[in-house]
Amino acid sequence: MANFLAIHISPGLLYSAAVIWPIVCISVVWARFARRTAQRAKIGPDDWLILPGLLLVIGLTVTLLAGTAQKALGYPTPKLAPGTELTAVNDLQTITRKAYYASVLLNIAALTFIKLSCIFFYRRIFAKGVNKTVLTLIWVLSALLLIWGIGHFFAVMFACGNNFHYFWTSVENQLKCPADLVKIQQSLAISDVLMDVIILIFPIPLIMRLRMSRSNKFAVVGIFFLGAISFIASVVRLVIILQGLKAQFAASADEDFVTTTAIYFLYHEACFALTAVCLPSLSGALKLKGVQNMVEGFNEAFSNLSRSSLRSRKSNKDLAATKNHERLESARPSDGDIDIELAHYPLPLPDSKKITVTNEIDQKFTSA
Template sequence: MPAPLKYYQKANHVVAAAVSLCVVDIISVILRFYTRRRERHSLKADDWIMIPALLITIGIGICLVYGVSQGALGSSEDIPPELLGSALDVSYEQLGTAFKVEFSTISMLPLTLGSVKASFLFFYRRIFSVNKTTDKFLISMIVTVAIWTVTFFFAVVFECGLNFWAIWGDSLKVENLTAHCVKTMDLALSIGITDFITDVVIIIIPVPLIWRLNLSTGKKIAASAVFLLGAVTIGASLTRLIIITQDRHKNVVFNPHEDEILVITEYLYWGMIECGVGVFVACLPTLQFLLREFSFKSIIDSTGSLLGSRESKMEYVNTNRDIHVGRTFGISFSERRSTSTRSLPMHARGISRDSHTLKTEAYPMGDYKNSGAV
């Protein structure tokens, strides 16, 4: 009696994950652009790069839904009775379609994951790039991610060299893959390990920079929490890495006692989860401002209207004047200036109109310069 399917091996779960994450990502990216436009900020590299990340993620979702519709994902092997031998020795349509869907999907994985990582790094550069040391480090990370993306994209595309027929041919079978292609699980494991390591590094980059700012502890914690929302992506990449490691240890690939269709389904499902969650999480810092604006402001305005008072609205407006990085993701990083200081003209406070604009958008972490950070 075959073992019951795990939830991520079932057709309905695969389709639900693909469709729901694509919808969430589409909404998130649209709201990201809407928020930037609403704040009258020009779109930067970290915004634009989310478009290819979204489109490729949608492509992965389409591949998964197509695979399920053809019975090539989310179901057990169904070897025609007229074929003699194990699934490793015979060629049949179901497994051939599964291989094609797998190849198409894993070719897109490095591109999506690389785009998401690059978006985070470009965002950090826009926020934290206030000295040469930080800027050089962030640029080096961007270059590293670019090399990682290109390297593993071509490694997957040419995993069988120029023998593309081994994957796309009419007589697809495992025997051809073992004879003409690299060890699939070793390639998948190398992608998983490097993907997880770069995710961890990228997520923790803002934390030491924030804690060197001249801010109260509460504001440092709040700011760190916003950036650490990206840890959700780490969880997804870690889960996929654990599954790949377990599958490699059990040698499930090219094992006549394992269901190849379910093995492929498991791997592609968690790839979709990581890409879908990654796109959504990359948009969260920008969407924080939108959520704060609609919730906090609407409550204050409603309360002021109910009490017939304008003080609450005026307090909200005055508070907004002191938000620097809050213009980017809805959290105030600057201490409130005294009333006497705010009442002075900008030139009397040593701030030009242009430099003030630069600080609130291009370099909202301007206070970092005066914090003694290296």
């Protein structure tokens, strides 16, 4: 098994994730609602549930950025005086622990809404053509998700009762918590993986019974299994927690780096889950007028940039030609200049041969 405790997530990786993921998540949610509007389809509970999930992911982003900006995430643990590891209170470690506490709570809430959105999406597509047993299972799964989310959210929040500061002050205070923090985190990580497995497997038998070609069935299954990326992130999170708890007091483990790695994968899990849940709703989204307008806008912007660059080069050449022309002291233009002028002048020059048009033709037609 890989030793994730040896991974040191740098501030650059944290900043990159915090910049890229919000753009991706906001884009897929916007495209989801744009497609519903374009299809004149009803915006259902699965769509509304993704909105709080998106807001909570943005909250995770803010937490990640705040911790990194204060050099609490992505940096080694500050050196403490020997013998004070359990009792010492350090400002940077306090920020790191606060970031982890907030990230865990935001992650639980975000995953609850995102997974509920996925379940209600199943209900939308399988509402017709399935028996009542399947619909009952969907409601049971929804209830289990609610219990999982609410139960773990408040279990973590009130693990130390009303003494919330125990979480981020010192290890000694954490040991005073009436609830077992180790068991709570293990329960959260293991049950999260199990819920992901159930959600991923649930629709497969129903999809295989649909009247579709075999290739289309596998394509639909493939879309659902994009959520497996989120599942992998949750498994990694589980391994990190188990390894971190095992080496909690080991001298070789850097607490802040371990915490940073855990937060990093918490963030990726929520973002991958949100993106995967929205993708099945975006089939053919590139054909939407709004998306096409956005793509055309980018193309027009790049075209304007290219044209402006060409105009700039041309103006520089014209300016150089003008300066060279001003240096020439000629009394009359050359033959070449006359040819150029004739080429651009719409009417004959005064000294050139003239063509006179009379009304003779009109007179002939009139006399006829």
